[in-house]
Amino acid sequence: MDFQLSEELLQLQAEAKQVAEELIAPGARDRDENKVFPHDLLKICGDKGWMGCLVPKEFGGSDIGNLGQAVVLEEVAAACASTHVTVSVHNSLMSTPMKKYASAELQAKYLPQVASGAWLGAYLLTEPGAGSDAASLKTTAVEDGDSFVINGDKMWITTGDEARLGIVFARTELDESIRGPKAISAFVVDFEESGGVTFGKREPKLGIRGSSTVAVFLKDVRVPKGNLLGERGRGFNIAMDLLNGGRIGIAIQAIGIGRASFEHALGLVGSLERAGKPMTKSQIVQFRLADMATRLDAARLLALRAAVLRDNNEPHIKEASMAKLYASTIANQVCREVCELLGDAGIRDDGIAERLLRDCRVSELYEGTTEVQKLVIAKQLFADCEA
């Protein structure tokens, strides 16, 4: 057990903190209020290597691994959750499948653009009727000569209309005898080359309003057979493997948001009074802050454990879900308690705490709801018993 980050990671963390505070945090409120997609910031993140945390250096990535990504992106999340989710999805759900499952030819064509952030990525699994029950997805990919032709509707797609590339999950076995997960395959779709990709309007959301969330409609989208990721019929396994990484990313997002809210409160209580008494002298305040700090540290330890396991290619399905479950739950608690602690100032639009509360709520919903995390963990627990 080593709880100390390496010199290299500490340096990365310090750099990320500085960039996040100086460049990312200042516009966060404006991006929320006016629903501005963070193009400029993504460029900065690309320059820093944060769009290709998991991409080998030969393709222009920074290759800092899941642990490095977690450490760096917590700083981004603490500054702006909208920017964070865009970067996190790009890393976990686009660059990872490119690196792990794409052919050498696809890698050569796309990985440099992915690693630099020039071409943004989206992950197209969820459908209007297939949320938690992802394996029931209806999108089809039918062989036609050298191509697959994809048809279907996707929903809640992060970065969808800003992306050049998508990882699309579709049913390749239309024979009713092959059902569920085994009928699903994964494809890289180049939205510009393939044609047939259109987008719904941006969803009006409770939070992370600077990020883009859209429906994506796939109509006779033609992709070369070489764009199949991994083996045919293994798409669902790929989807789940990617989500294991993605869940560490969302855990980190929740921790970043919760930390920002906590630090905001910690910075304010010194100058606030209630009923004529400094807030720092109140045990109610002291104990709440102590609880928040403890929970945030515990959540971070869970997330970093999962990241290290993933970097070491060790089993981490349960650990990734535990990190996401715990971090998202406690971060939302922290955000709500900060609002309550600060009184009316906490819930006013012109403060930071109410935005953080709104941004945070989605962490219990996407990349598997809280319920799905519990199902995953319970399934692993029973499997461990049998082993």
Add this chain to the structure above:
Amino acid sequence: MKSTYFYPAPSEDQQMILDLVVGFAKDELTSLAEAIDHQGEIPQALQEQMAEMGLLAIPISEDNGGAGFDFTSYVLSLAEIAKASGTVAMHLANQTTFFLEPLAQFATGHRAFDEVASGGALGALALLEDAGSFSGEGIQTSADGLKLSGQKSGVLGGEDAKWILVGAKEGDGISFFAFEKDRAGTYLSETSKRLGFRSLSSSTLTFENVTLSDEDRVGQAGDGAAILAFLHTRGLVALTAIAAGIADAAGEAAAQYATERKQFRRAISEFEAIKQRLASSVLAHGASMSLLLSCSRMIDDGIPCDQLARVAKVTATSGALEATDDALQVYGGYGFSQEYPAERFYRDACCLGVFLGGNDDSIQELAMTILPQ
């Protein structure tokens, strides 16, 4: 089928106003709620309609210019309105409990009353000065020599109000005054919207040597402690009603969604985990409604209920928060979309704990009640 929490059955009068309010809430308000939240204001026509229906002064006697129903009728109406729109219910409570009731009780014939009760102008209570404690101790604003100086924050609806009810130190006690916000020396120094209850601003009012007169008084000089207690208890009960309505609305909406939404080849309402989420609204609503009715009947019978009102408000607001959080979760991704009502219920509920001094204060006060004197 959800059972009633109303036992014994409502009186004829109570049933009359409830029928009127339930009809109004279902037929008109529900369809407007999303737009009111989104635009952050209650349409003028709706405000006029509610004034004409007598909804601004339900529990005030007809002699005093009100609708002449009891407090129980009033809070049950608030709960029904909150079920349709939290911010409209809060607006009514703001006019009734935080403005008209103290005027009717302590300053019969005050010139602000008729204008506000008829819907001709809005009133607002300017009381809090620090991080939000609802007590006389935090009040620094001074009215000595009938000159008002100081600052009030978190004024609910302070931006749109024409009349303000201000609590200030006068000599050794606290006094209340109601006067026009445009009086010389009164400034709206800050105003913004909130996370929830978006039709009501959160405003800061600054007073610089504002000239007061005895005509402005609500109660006698130094009567403030009694007025504060009156405002506090009734306010806590009104908030209980609003919390109950929001918890109920969130649960009903989520239950409807869970019945329609299919995953894993069945309606998600069939899953135990979803039922657990749905039940928290039933728990919150049930507990809130029985506490609400106990409190309101005590108020109607003239029995002090300041302790039970605190129990009610803490129970109802924390219950509503849990119920709305669970309801949002039932919706999954759709819960985060502003095209569904779950996120509105959640935002409103997140604010409830803050009003009237916050639950931490109420909890401290409740602990005092079991300590030996």
